[in-house]
Amino acid sequence: MHEYSIVTALIEECERHAQANNAIKISRVEIKLGILSGVEPELLKTAFETFKLEGICREAELVMNIQPLILMCLDCGQSTEHSERSVICSHCQSGQTKVLDGEDMLLMQLELEQA
Numbered sequence: 001m002h003e004y005s006i007v008t009a010l011i012e013e014c015e016r017h018a019q020a021n022n023a024i025k026i027s028r029v030e031i032k033l034g035i036l037s038g039v040e041p042e043l044l045k046t047a048f049e050t051f052k053l054e055g056i057c058r059e060a061e062l063v064m065n066i067q068p069l070i071l072m073c074l075d076c077g078q079s080t081e082h083s084e085r086s087v088i089c090s091h092c093q094s095g096q097t098k099v100l101d102g103e104d105m106l107l108m109q110l111e112l113e114q115a
């Protein structure tokens, strides 16, 4: 499943940060999840709860911040927020827009416990 490989990569990233900071434990993992990232929050959470048990994220809480789609309009210059997939500017209805945010999943913050 898609979410499983994402979670595996996420946990590996957390482990690298933990090692770099001599942490013995990660208590909180905060991510940004774009609505266009193609990741299902519920599935991601389930996958995280399953895979975290084997590593340093064992007791970590996963916090997901859902990032709406942000479009920048090339015609009127305004940026607008969308809760659904869209390419249309809400101000001038132009379709000439560029995605500024909401497409990816990013690790935002980790709470580490040092030895």
Ligand SMILES: [Zn+2]
Residues within 6 Å of the ligand: 073, 074, 075, 076, 077, 078, 089, 090, 091, 092, 093, 094
């Ligand atoms: Zn516009």
